[in-house]
Amino acid sequence: MSDLEQFRAETRAWLEANCPEEMRQPLKSQADHCWGGRKWQFQSQAQKVWMERMADKGWTAPQWPTEYGGGGLSPEQAEVLAEEMKRLNARTPVSNFGFWMLGPALLKFGSEELKRQHLPPICRGEIRWCQGYSEPNAGSDLASLQTRAEDKGDHFMVNGQKIWTSYADKADWIFCLVRTDANATKHNGISFALFDMESEGVSTRPIELISGESPFCETFFDDVKVDKNQIVGELNRGWDVAKYLLTHERNNIGGEPPGFLKGRALGPLAAEHVGTEHGKLADSALRADIARLEIDQMAFQALVGKIREEAEAGQGVGAQSAVLKYYGTELNKRRYEVMMDALGAEGLEWESERTMGGLYAREWLRSKGNSIEGGTSEVMLGIVSKRLLGLPDA
């Protein structure tokens, strides 16, 4: 048996023995997702046990080095783990911005001290992170951000406002872009700072979304003290870190998001609602839409596979992440549109128990944010045309 087969056999056995039954079913909705953190209330004992067992193995962050609490797995092994988890329908044990955004950036740019301080608590699900990038006047044009961090000798003093900060009211720490040199050119005076959301002077105000949920906030900083050692990468070079992190964020948003549709086929769902005639969906236009969507998704997955292979071969994902983000999110929006077409009136219910509290409509609406968060679709196309196609600026 090859090492990888051996690893697969062991992994399968371990998962069989350790993944609680309740954690072996698809999420019913995004509300079932385990975010972790100081304020996290586990939905069940099973959710807690599952997170802890996986954290003990280092498999909440399979590919991070073991010295920082990760699993130290090779990409091939991580793939095997993912496949074996999928086989069991095992849920992701815990995930938040610490895993798929801050972690990769810290691993690349962070000092040894910062890695040792921040990565293990992420892996154990103890600290939940949020992202302080956008400001009221700095969205797509992120580098025009104005939140200031003044050097006060032994610390920085942060003042300003962020907006659209997802889960700012639930997170424990924030990674935040701040201007540390007001005189430098736009991209050169920015630093990447970390601080505790319980610090004095931090306040948040939830914003309600069109989906009726309030996952993000306005976040205010009023004379917040930040330790000087909590800057990732070099001072004033935070833009490099920010961009690197964005490529990871984009890859992630481009993947299949958690939620009702995850792993669910639209054909059978539509059949339940529109019926069949001679073995085919009774609504032939809907049937054609579903087929076209599924074909486009297959093609997208084939491209994802190819880009991942090239990335592993050392070329990195780089600007290709913009391709993945664009198509991943646009396809996801289309999937929800088709789902709503299929569900008809039932999809419109906003509160009923039948619809798990309007889950369909709420997730449909939430999907619209996919092509805005992490850089809009238009910004992605701009990146593709400049960085991948070499088209000139005006």
Add this chain to the structure above:
Amino acid sequence: MKLNDEQQMLQDSVARLMADKGPVSHLRELRDRNDEKGYDEPLWHAMVEAGLTGILVPEEHGGIGFGLVGAGLVAREIGRNLSVTPFLSTAVLGATALAAGGSAEQQQKWLPSIAEGSVITALAVDDGAKHRPEAIKTEAKAAGDGVTLNGGKLLVLDAHVADLLLVAARQGDDTALFLVDPKAQGVTIERTRLVDDRNAARVTLDNVAAEPMADGAAALAAALRAGRAVLAAELSGLAREAFERTLEYLKERKQFGRLIGTFQALQHRAALLMGEVSMSDALAMQALDACDRNADDADVQVLAAKAKAARVALLAGQEAVQMHGGIGMTDEFDIGFFLKRARAGGETLGDANYCADRFAVLRDY
């Protein structure tokens, strides 16, 4: 799906061969002189020498049995250069059908000749304007040892230069391929010039004597699957070339005192086209590989790949003409050839709608 070393080498050598020996200019020359054979003979000889005609012929019959990924790599370069060759009709459709369903004798007779490039074969399936192999009308009636065929076929690639016709016909409830000598009594072949200037013909069969295959149903199914997968690769190559030529144009052409590639309206469309072309290509390669591995979902993947490639090639052709402005509409400029071939290649062996319908059937909705 990663290319192995052999496949990588094949890709590199075929890319050179097609660019050298089968460029777009040859298509134009063949068309302008209304070439009798209608394909690029020197190129075909070069392909024979390179072993490409035997790419799907098993080794025991003198081929190299390289697999469909290999055939797809060849087709991709054919697409990029719009090379005019009987590769699809003979090296892919003919070889696959005979290898999958021919009797030992039929294989002995035809496969080595296909590999050495001494024969051309033509697959006759469609008997209506749309590809509907589930509802073939051409009839096969038992007659002595063999059968007689009656019916009419169209979009029969390379039929007017073929040494062997493989004809889909219905016998009772079954549909199968039968071997027909193009010179047999009752066969009429009318060469039809199509929009893409490739070889196609209408074939009429009037009480024609035909030879059954060992498993003519399997031969038909295998040929259709291989043909669609290879066409998906050809169309992806064509789309990539049309896109790249257009991208170059955006970096050359000036209007309003600046390069038109600086206009965001065009930048975003170019970016979208690149994404579509890349997806089409990745899916085509994945589907070819699924066939070679005999994966459970190979049929589903091939249908998806053909549907995607047909749409993307047409999109690329349309966008290419549009972004070239007035010059894109002229015959003198090559870009229009890509649009034309996209249309004809997309229709061949099932258009995007047909493939999507079958895809849905296989996925049970």
